[in-house]
Amino acid sequence: MTDFDPIDTLRPHIRDLPSYEAISDSVAIAEQYGIAKKDILRLDGNENPFGASPLALQALQNGYEPERYTDANQTLLREALQEFLQVPAENIVAGAGSDELIDLIYRMWVHPGDRIVTCGPTFGMYAFDAAIHQAEFIDIKRKNDWSVDEEALLHEAENAKLVILATPNNPTGNALSPLLVKELLKTNALIILDEAYIEFSQTNSMVDIASSHPSLIVLRTFSKWAGLAGLRIGYAVANKRTVDVFMKTKQPYNVSTPSVAAAIASLHDTEELDRRASILTSERDRMFAVLEKISWLEPFPSETNFLLVRTIERDARQISDKLRRKGIFIRTYSEEIIKDCIRISMGTSSQNDRVIEALSNLEI
Numbered sequence: 410m411t412d413f414d415p416i417d418t419l420r421p422h423i424r425d426l427p428s429y430e431a432i433s434d435s436v437a438i439a440e441q442y443g444i445a446k447k448d449i450l451r452l453d454g455n456e457n458p459f460g461a462s463p464l465a466l467q468a469l470q471n472g473y474e475p476e477r478y479t480d481a482n483q484t485l486l487r488e489a490l491q492e493f494l495q496v497p498a499e500n501i502v503a504g505a506g507s508d509e510l511i512d513l514i515y516r517m518w519v520h521p522g523d524r525i526v527t528c529g530p531t532f533g534m535y536a537f538d539a540a541i542h543q544a545e546f547i548d549i550k551r552k553n554d555w556s557v558d559e560e561a562l563l564h565e566a567e568n569a570k571l572v573i574l575a576t577p578n579n580p581t582g583n584a585l586s587p588l589l590v591k592e593l594l595k596t597n598a599l600i601i602l603d604e605a606y607i608e609f610s611q612t613n614s615m616v617d618i619a620s621s622h623p624s625l626i627v628l629r630t631f632s633k634w635a636g637l638a639g640l641r642i643g644y645a646v647a648n649k650r651t652v653d654v655f656m657k658t659k660q661p662y663n664v665s666t667p668s669v670a671a672a673i674a675s676l677h678d679t680e681e682l683d684r685r686a687s688i689l690t691s692e693r694d695r696m697f698a699v700l701e702k703i704s705w706l707e708p709f710p711s712e713t714n715f716l717l718v719r720t721i722e723r724d725a726r727q728i729s730d731k732l733r734r735k736g737i738f739i740r741t742y743s744e745e746i747i748k749d750c751i752r753i754s755m756g757t758s759s760q761n762d763r764v765i766e767a768l769s770n771l772e773i
């Protein structure tokens with residue numbers, strides 16, 4: 410019998426890795442509470458309640474060959490993105506979600522001990538991947554209104570290998586000022602802007618700047634606007650030299666054939682996807698106005714498809730648990746700075762009505 414022990418032999422930083430807080434298994438929890446599957450309302454993952462576009466669903470039926478490897482050069486997808494973004498295909502690379510691209514960026518540029526700077530609270534993968542790659546992770550906490558401490562950020566950026574910021578940010582919902590981005594681009598750090606929610610925002614995308622600037626990478630995804638979260642497909646926009654190293658370093662067949670087919674079809678259905686996005690942003694604004702009137706809730710302005718809401722003198726986890734017992738799943742946090750907040754992804758109008766009713770009648 411071998412003495413090999415999979416834990417003892419692990420690289421120490423992997424052994425000590427804190428687990429990523431993924432979306433909870435709503436089906437198992439609902440079963441535990443005796444809630445029928447049809448009554449589960451998942452508003453904890455910032456997914457799109459309308460699902461994939463009709464053309465994407467059609468492409469998933471008969472628009473790809475499962476027995477074939479995908480095109481390692483991603484030619485058709487990059488061409489479709491060129492048309493959509495008005496950025497040359499040579500400046501675009503696709504990944505299995507932005508998640509894969511974040512990991513790939515760290516793998517390519519971050520040496521153990523390098524400094525990665527962000528402004529929390531923010532998307533958990535930035536810190537998770539930093540731990541995997543043994544980076545020093547610097548989290549400059551946002552101010553009370555969730556704005557970035559610009560002075561501290563610019564100061565830290567001077568000595569950083571990489572600055573990674575979501576704009577608009579998850580979970581705070583606010584976007585960065587273009588002036589701040591301009592200042593960041595004057596530093597020697599590699600600047601990553603994660604625009605996962607940009608289609609729900611009034612803020613302009615930075616993809617055109619990214620295509621020519623030497624130190625800017627913009628990340629985008631089909632998970633939110635296009636409703637393809639389960640297919641895992643996103644993309645990065647950067648200058649050609651940067652994209653060339655992505656193409657060289659990525660797994661050759663990193664995006665699957667159904668994901669590519671659905672993504673291209675989505676780009677032929679942008680009117681429908683934009684129409685849905687605008688319903689979600691109107692719903693977000695309607696929900697904001699309603700929740701603001703509940704004395705123990707304080708919603709924050711949002712440029713995304715979700716709302717972050719502070720719970721005043723009430724326990725956020727308890728609220729979430731009460732909602733779960735009604736089949737409604739929302740996001741809570743263990744991080745101190747947002748422990749007293751819940752995050753609610755926007756559903757359809759009737760789904761959101763269900764949330765409003767549940768919150769209005771909550772006994773705590």
Ligand SMILES: Cc1ncc(COP(=O)(O)O)c(C=O)c1O
Nearest residue numbers: 506507508575579605630632643
């Ligand atoms: C800011 C941000 N970036 C990236 C992602 C993940 O995107 P993808 O599904 O493309 O990996 C999320 C998902 O919630 C997110 O909130």
